[in-house]
Amino acid sequence: MAKPTVVVVGADKGGVGKTTVARTLLDYFTAHHLPTRAFDTESPRGTLRRFHPDISEIVDATSVSDQMRIFDTLSTTDASVTVIDVRAGLLSPMLRSLRDIGFLDAVKKGQLNFAVFHILGSSIASLNEIEETAAFAADGRYILVKNFINDTNFFEWDQATHASYFRKFKDAVEISVPKLNEMAFEQVELASVPFLTFVANKGPKGESANYSFVLRGYVRHWLSNVWSEYDRIKITDIVSSGGVASGPRVQVVGRS
Amino acid sequence: MAQPAPLYIVASPRPRNGKTLIARLLLEFLRQSRRPAVGYDLNPREPALAERFPKLVWPVDIADTRGQMELFDRLLADPASTQLIDLGYGPFDQFFAVMGEIGFLPEARRRRIEPIVLFVADSSGATARSYAQLQRRLAATFVPIHNEHVMLMFDKEDFPPTRPEYGLIRIPRLSPLVRGVIDRPNFSFNAYMAKQAGGPTEVHQWIGNVYHEFREFELHLLMGKLSSSLGGATAPKRQSRRLR
Numbered sequence: 001m002a003k004p005t006v007v008v009v010g011a012d013k014g015g016v017g018k019t020t021v022a023r024t025l026l027d028y029f030t031a032h033h034l035p036t037r038a039f040d041t042e043s044p045r046g047t048l049r050r051f052h053p054d055i056s057e058i059v060d061a062t063s064v065s066d067q068m069r070i071f072d073t074l075s076t077t078d079a080s081v082t083v084i085d086v087r088a089g090l091l092s093p094m095l096r097s098l099r100d101i102g103f104l105d106a107v108k109k110g111q112l113n114f115a116v117f118h119i120l121g122s123s124i125a126s127l128n129e130i131e132e133t134a135a136f137a138a139d140g141r142y143i144l145v146k147n148f149i150n151d152t153n154f155f156e157w158d159q160a161t162h163a164s165y166f167r168k169f170k171d172a173v174e175i176s177v178p179k180l181n182e183m184a185f186e187q188v189e190l191a192s193v194p195f196l197t198f199v200a201n202k203g204p205k206g207e208s209a210n211y212s213f214v215l216r217g218y219v220r221h222w223l224s225n226v227w228s229e230y231d232r233i234k235i236t237d238i239v240s241s242g243g244v245a246s247g248p249r250v251q252v253v254g255r256s
Numbered sequence: 257m258a259q260p261a262p263l264y265i266v267a268s269p270r271p272r273n274g275k276t277l278i279a280r281l282l283l284e285f286l287r288q289s290r291r292p293a294v295g296y297d298l299n300p301r302e303p304a305l306a307e308r309f310p311k312l313v314w315p316v317d318i319a320d321t322r323g324q325m326e327l328f329d330r331l332l333a334d335p336a337s338t339q340l341i342d343l344g345y346g347p348f349d350q351f352f353a354v355m356g357e358i359g360f361l362p363e364a365r366r367r368r369i370e371p372i373v374l375f376v377a378d379s380s381g382a383t384a385r386s387y388a389q390l391q392r393r394l395a396a397t398f399v400p401i402h403n404e405h406v407m408l409m410f411d412k413e414d415f416p417p418t419r420p421e422y423g424l425i426r427i428p429r430l431s432p433l434v435r436g437v438i439d440r441p442n443f444s445f446n447a448y449m450a451k452q453a454g455g456p457t458e459v460h461q462w463i464g465n466v467y468h469e470f471r472e473f474e475l476h477l478l479m480g481k482l483s484s485s486l487g488g489a490t491a492p493k494r495q496s497r498r499l500r
Contacts, residue, residue, distance in 0.1 A: 183322070184321070212329050213332050214354075215325065217328075217357060218357065218358060
């Protein structure tokens, strides 16, 4: 059996698109046939769970009993990948907790795979967050995500400042999530289905839907670009190291 | 098996080279042959085609997503009609960009709709480059239109059709007299052709020549499809009368 993999998606700032990125990851793992479960820490009302109800649970990341639900089950669950969508402001505390419970030691010993997707905002404060967060991901993979989906302009990042920060974290990789057509994004929100399900023109229960072909096309194109970024950094290698070999590139396809 | 329904896209990246006139002629030609036809006018500022055919042609502005849905979703929803787009030079780039991004061409083919770009040529090098780029980018059928009113000599090297046997569609030069007649607001090519009380006029002859070009083109299109489905033997080449 493959080593369990934990993927944490978070940021200390709110509204930077953490859940959107988590949703694209769940779609990506589904398309690669990697058994995946997700935890939504937007307790008590989860956003991620609305889109992926079959594989996600809402948890309170600050409660010990919920931390046990996530981490004590890593070796017993059927899912080889666990994605945790961390609520705004909880990324650093959660990573500290992972250190305190010995999770990061297990990663260091090679018993677990670990990746942090740190979603960056446009401000310098986001760059300051990197320093703190990166230290916890030293033995896993640290992925910095510039998310343009909500039209973020990384205007405060002049090239020199950007370079000075990134030089410090040689193992960090950077990916960009492009903007998605606003109306398409809104329609997926209304449909409350995974992006992949929307592209395939299906409803929440797998029934045929009647979404606009234009909007589905925009989502397919966007998701394909996001997945190209995941392919570029070889996510499947991260989640399958020590276990299943990564497969060929999977394309976003969907027909009505 | 029934042939796919054509979707004619009358296009050019430049203004004032007769796109709307050609779209008018083609629409009336389709109606004359009693085929269900519907048109879309993508000239948001001056939807001249939609104004002439208010019951057949819909003006659409594809500048925003809502307009794009209005156009592309409707095109896919109607595989039974022959559809026609009068693509103004303004939305030219955006139209083909959206078409590529949303994956319209494979979906149209899956629904048995055959997009055919009728590209109005002119003497500008930029137009020829645009034609070549589009042909490389999009797996649609491309056929050049030689509008003699816009360009007297046509260089076939600059505007090769998707298959050699498709040739080109030639729109004969208009005399000022003919132009004055057909530009009248309520003028109908078919209605005019039906009335020949005093014998055929120059206008009759001009319309007849254009319809003949359309008929020949459709025939060669059909023969091209049949020959490719039968294993690739090419249809006889069209005799283009004004090729250099």
